[in-house]
Amino acid sequence: SILIIGACGQIGTELTLKLREINGINNVIASDIREGSKELMQSGPFEFINAMDYHSILAIIEKYSINEVYLMAAMLSATGEKFPAKAWELNMNSLFNVLNIAKEGKIQKVFWPSSIAVFGPTTPKENTPQETIMEPSTVYGISKQTGERWCEYYFNKYGVDVRSIRYPGIISWKTNPGGGTTDYAVEIYHNALLLGKYNSFLNKETKLPMMYMDDAIEATIQIMDAKPENIKVRSSYNLAAMSFTPEEIAQEIKKIVPEFKISYHSDFRQKIADSWPKSIDDSRAREDWGWKHQFNLKKMSESMLHSLKIKYDVL
Ligand code: VAH
Numbered sequence: 380s381i382l383i384i385g386a387c388g389q390i391g392t393e394l395t396l397k398l399r400e401i402n403g404i405n406n407v408i409a410s411d412i413r414e415g416s417k418e419l420m421q422s423g424p425f426e427f428i429n430a431m432d433y434h435s436i437l438a439i440i441e442k443y444s445i446n447e448v449y450l451m452a453a454m455l456s457a458t459g460e461k462f463p464a465k466a467w468e469l470n471m472n473s474l475f476n477v478l479n480i481a482k483e484g485k486i487q488k489v490f491w492p493s494s495i496a497v498f499g500p501t502t503p504k505e506n507t508p509q510e511t512i513m514e515p516s517t518v519y520g521i522s523k524q525t526g527e528r529w530c531e532y533y534f535n536k537y538g539v540d541v542r543s544i545r546y547p548g549i550i551s552w553k554t555n556p557g558g559g560t561t562d563y564a565v566e567i568y569h570n571a572l573l574l575g576k577y578n579s580f581l582n583k584e585t586k587l588p589m590m591y592m593d594d595a596i597e598a599t600i601q602i603m604d605a606k607p608e609n610i611k612v613r614s615s616y617n618l619a620a621m622s623f624t625p626e627e628i629a630q631e632i633k634k635i636v637p638e639f640k641i642s643y644h645s646d647f648r649q650k651i652a653d654s655w656p657k658s659i660d661d662s663r664a665r666e667d668w669g670w671k672h673q674f675n676l677k678k679m680s681e682s683m684l685h686s687l688k689i690k691y692d693v694l
Contacts, residue, residue: 380406382445384430384473385452387415389554390492390546390595394449397596399423408443411452416554430473433480440485447603449490450477456496456651458558459519470522474529481539489541490603493527493615495588496520497545500654507656509617509663516654527614534613542602543615547659550679551592552686560651561587564628567641568683571632572693576640580648583626583641586657590620591674591682598670605668612663619659620672621679631680 381398385391386409396419398407404423412429414420424443429435430452439445452473459466474491481489498507499514515521523545533539548561552569556562563579564587570577581587598618602610629641664670674682688694 380408380443380445381447381449382408382410382439382443383449383451384410384428384436384477385450386425387411387413387419388451389551389557389559390549390592390599391449391451392416392419392554393551393592393596394451394599395419396422397600398449401600408439408445410439418553430476431469433476436476437480437485440480446486447488447490448477448481448486449599450474451492453492453522454519455557455559456517456519457560457562457648459522460517460647460651463518466518467522470519470526474526478529478533478539478541481541482533482537487540488603489539490599491526491530491541491543493523493543493545494520495545495547495655495659497524497527497615498656502656504657506658506660507617508660509612517651520654531614540607541613542605542610544598544602544618544664545615545659546595547588547590547619549590549592549595550683552683552690553592560648561589563625564589567625567628567632568680568687571636571639572684572687572691575636575638576642577629578642578644579625580644580646581625581652582643582645582649584624585649585652586622586624587652587655588619588622588657588659590618590672591679593682594620594672594674597673598664601670602664602668609668611667616664616667616670617659617661618664618670619661621675622658623676627676628680631676632684635680635684
């Protein structure tokens with residue numbers, strides 16, 4: 380059976396719900412340090428866990444005979460800059476715990492998310508290649524870059540079957556944003572419906588690689604279902620779907636919410652965003668395990684606003 384650590388997070392929540400649909404509710408154990416959304420908590424078995432505590436993880440693995448772990452717990456880029464030591468501890472210790480449990484043969488497969496945050500100011504900004512210079516300037520990015528090195532090391536040295544994706548900014552409506560720099564692209568949809576306006580903390584030209592949650596979940600399940608011999612990158616795969624600026628997302632929203640107004644007031648997150656690429660070359664993922672995105676900005680905006688109108692019961 381499957382264990383999701385960090386099941387209450389933005390990706391963890393929807394990954395848990397989808398894996399339960401596919402594998403059956405009782406074969407997917409959700410775990411986190413805190414409770415999650417009502418939908419998640421009512422969707423099947425839940426265990427409190429401290430991802431930094433090896434024995435807390437092992438106890439759950441033995442209790443439910445877990446053989447696959449999705450380690451989705453982490454502190455993201457913006458929060459990580461406020462609490463650097465905590466971000467490093469959580470992001471690294473949780474990974475070492477899961478890699479070591481796999482090395483001891485107690486689980487057979489691991490998914491661990493990396494991020495475009497592994498790239499830094501010296502990385503080529505357009506069509507960033509799979510292999511390129513990476514000098515991340517955030518603690519979050521440093522922890523993800525180091526984590527990639529350890530995943531590849533545990534695969535090569537101990538045969539641990541760990542698979543990883545460098546997620547771009549992920550946009551979804553089921554959970555509230557969790558301390559990311561790309562979260563402006565989540566907040567903007569909620570505010571468009573609730574307030575008719577949004578003050579963006581990134582400036583209008585800030586172009587970033589982004590992906591709708593449905594595509595991110597699809598890719599995660601696809602890479603985990605792929606035959607081991609097709610996973611030729613054991614650090615982490617570049618993955619992309621679209622790139623856009625706050626101005627472009629606002630234009631798209633105005634087609635559905637005509638009176639919507641956007642304003643701009645950059646904060647500390649502007650520097651983080653400026654250190655990241657504008658677009659990503661994910662051809663290796665497409666070649667090796669058949670990745671293909673479905674959502675572009677138009678389709679995502681329609682889906683987000685449709686779902687949020689129902690959630691907020693607004694016309
Ligand atoms: C963040 N959403 O903003 C995450 C992600 C590439 C962005 O890593 O920190």
